[in-house]
Amino acid sequence: MAYSNKVIEHYNNPRNMGSFPKDDKEVGTGIVGAPECGDVMKLQIKVESGRIVDAKFKTFGCGSAIASSSLATEWMKGKTLDEAEKIKNTEIVQELSLPPVKIHCSVLAEDAIKAAIADYRKKTEGNGSV
Amino acid sequence: MKLPIYMDNHATTPMDPRVLEAMLPYFTEKFGNAASRNHSFGWEAEKAVDDARRQIAMLIHADPKEIIFTSGATESDNLALKGVVEMYREKGDHIITSVTEHRAILDTVKRLEKQGLKVTYLPVDKDGFVNPDDLNKAITDKTILISIMMANNEIGTINPVAEIGKIAKSKGVLFHCDATQGVGKIPVDVEAMGIDLMSFSAHKIYGPKGVGALYVRRKNPRVRLAPMMDGGGHERGMRSGTLPVPLIVGFGKACEICTQVMSEESQRLTKLQERLKEGILKNLDEVYLNGHPTKRLPNNLNLSFAYVEGESVLMGLKEIAVSSGSACTSATLEPSYVIRALGVGSDLAHSSIRFGLGRFNTAEEVDYVIKRVTETIQKLRAMSPLYEMAKEGVDLKTVQWARD
Numbered sequence: 199m200a201y202s203n204k205v206i207e208h209y210n211n212p213r214n215m216g217s218f219p220k221d222d223k224e225v226g227t228g229i230v231g232a233p234e235c236g237d238v239m240k241l242q243i244k245v246e247s248g249r250i251v252d253a254k255f256k257t258f259g260c261g262s263a264i265a266s267s268s269l270a271t272e273w274m275k276g277k278t279l280d281e282a283e284k285i286k287n288t289e290i291v292q293e294l295s296l297p298p299v300k301i302h303c304s305v306l307a308e309d310a311i312k313a314a315i316a317d318y319r320k321k322t323e324g325n326g327s328v
Numbered sequence: 329m330k331l332p333i334y335m336d337n338h339a340t341t342p343m344d345p346r347v348l349e350a351m352l353p354y355f356t357e358k359f360g361n362a363a364s365r366n367h368s369f370g371w372e373a374e375k376a377v378d379d380a381r382r383q384i385a386m387l388i389h390a391d392p393k394e395i396i397f398t399s400g401a402t403e404s405d406n407l408a409l410k411g412v413v414e415m416y417r418e419k420g421d422h423i424i425t426s427v428t429e430h431r432a433i434l435d436t437v438k439r440l441e442k443q444g445l446k447v448t449y450l451p452v453d454k455d456g457f458v459n460p461d462d463l464n465k466a467i468t469d470k471t472i473l474i475s476i477m478m479a480n481n482e483i484g485t486i487n488p489v490a491e492i493g494k495i496a497k498s499k500g501v502l503f504h505c506d507a508t509q510g511v512g513k514i515p516v517d518v519e520a521m522g523i524d525l526m527s528f529s530a531h532k533i534y535g536p537k538g539v540g541a542l543y544v545r546r547k548n549p550r551v552r553l554a555p556m557m558d559g560g561g562h563e564r565g566m567r568s569g570t571l572p573v574p575l576i577v578g579f580g581k582a583c584e585i586c587t588q589v590m591s592e593e594s595q596r597l598t599k600l601q602e603r604l605k606e607g608i609l610k611n612l613d614e615v616y617l618n619g620h621p622t623k624r625l626p627n628n629l630n631l632s633f634a635y636v637e638g639e640s641v642l643m644g645l646k647e648i649a650v651s652s653g654s655a656c657t658s659a660t661l662e663p664s665y666v667i668r669a670l671g672v673g674s675d676l677a678h679s680s681i682r683f684g685l686g687r688f689n690t691a692e693e694v695d696y697v698i699k700r701v702t703e704t705i706q707k708l709r710a711m712s713p714l715y716e717m718a719k720e721g722v723d724l725k726t727v728q729w730a731r732d
Contacts, residue, residue, distance in 0.1 A: 201643070206643075209640070209643055209644075212711060215710070215711055217716060229713065229729075229730065230730050231729065231730070232729035232730075233673075233674070233675035233678070233714060233724060233729070234673065234674035234675050234678075235674075236637055236654060236663065236674075236675075236678040237637070238713055238714055238729070239713070240713035240716075256711055256712060256713040256716060257711060257712070257713065258635060258636065258637055258712045258713055258714045258715075259637050259640065260637055260639035260640050260643070260654070261639060261640050261643040263637075263640075264640060264711065309730075313730065
């Protein structure tokens with residue numbers, strides 16, 4: 199299968215690859231997918247006053263899955279939680295020119311974004327601050 | 329050393345220059361139809377085909393008359409299964425095969441199953457072997473055919489073919505063997521192995537694409553087949569159609585070379601395979617061998633690299649041609665059914681890489697591949713959440729994964 203140049207570029211130079219300490223209170227973590235399905239994405243956000251100031255990912259999966267999560271971290275940075283939540287998988291498909299067989303990679307990235315935000319909200323709900 | 333490196337010789341092999349040289353005259357000046365019985369052009373072509381038949385028969389210890397030319401191993405598999413099932417329908421309606429056969433067998437069998445044939449799919453053990461006891465138990469008085477492969481195309485495991493042949497003989501059941509990966513790589517003797525029908529092809533042994541053969545036993549027993557292709561009655565009526573003389577000449581030459589160099593070549597390839605395996609295992613942890621450590625094709629190495637996905641490995645090894653059992657490399661999004669059949673978890677099936685060494689690979693290339701595989705796996709593991717969790721001591725099998 200031929201990859202788009204953007205997928206190759208993200209694969210060769212992944213953005214924001216790495217991890218934050220999961221237990222930090224300003225960090226939200228989303229892990230989606232399953233090893234037996236061939237894709238697991240971990241997306242983390244660092245939030246200050248309702249805005250995502252940093253994001254990191256680690257991905258087990260094909261090049262398109264790696265590129266989708268790498269791109270997701272780029273797009274999330276600087277956005278408010280509400281804005282980030284609106285990132286759609288179709289935008290990822292378009293940006294990376296993913297073929298139909300790879301659309302599930304973008305769906306997974308969208309799920310990971312939502313999961314990370316939900317995790318952060320759950321953490322902060324307890325002490326009343328957002 | 330030239331890049332890219334080709335190390336996918338189970339898929340196909342480059343043609344040996346000696347094969348091409350033998351073929352060339354048969355495209356132009358020696359263009360006759362081997363079935364033209366009344367002029368020198370035809371005689372010349374017929375002689376070339378006869379010579380090739382002898383060269384091919386010699387490699388597998390058959391009689392030249394027992395070689396039926398086809399377009400390749402897929403056609404041979406189809407002809408063997410469909411031909412036997414149709415011809416012997418009155419005798420029985422049951423065949424036995426195994427779960428790790430090539431798609432050319434499994435999909436053919438599935439079609440026949442839809443038409444009412446009963447099929448037993450034998451499982452394989454953790455190394456990929458069919459158990460002869462299982463076979464013995466599966467045979468009924470309605471069984472007309474056993475179809476078990478010689479060596480697996482993904483994991484290289486070599487089945488106990490002679491034992492299977494013996495069981496088939498003792499029960500009076502025909503034995504078809506898909507030997508596409510075995511012929512030319514390991515010694516094949518249709519007599520000693522008790523094989524009644526055998527598929528193989530030229531392009532896996534440094535010959536041209538588009539030609540293969542079905543060995544069809546003529547004595548003890550004389551195997552009969554219903555043809556799939558009707559027409560001029562070529563190939564003892566089993567496969568009509570004008571013979572592709574240049575391809576057949578190349579197939580013959582390729583077999584002749586294999587007869588001469590096989591024992592030396594298999595030793596050399598076994599050494600390269602071990603060098604590749606040892607080199608990778610020395611550099612990386614949690615790498616698992618798929619298939620049996622020794623009872624495997626000399627040129628096959630299949631490894632699962634835990635915590636990384638196969639397609640992303642191939643992407644990292646862009647100047648090296650290897651293949652993967654990962655779902656992402658297939659159209660179905662299912663990981664390799666062969667590796668799954670070994671009882672390996674789907675996660676490790678997604679992580680498998682097949683290295684197929686060949687006649688033209690060198691030790692220098694193997695060393696380069698070791699280096700590049702090491703770099704790529706290290707890079708991808710640094711990126712893998714699974715590797716991170718495993719290193720933190722998380723048992724991945726106990727994790728509740730969020731699935732769609």
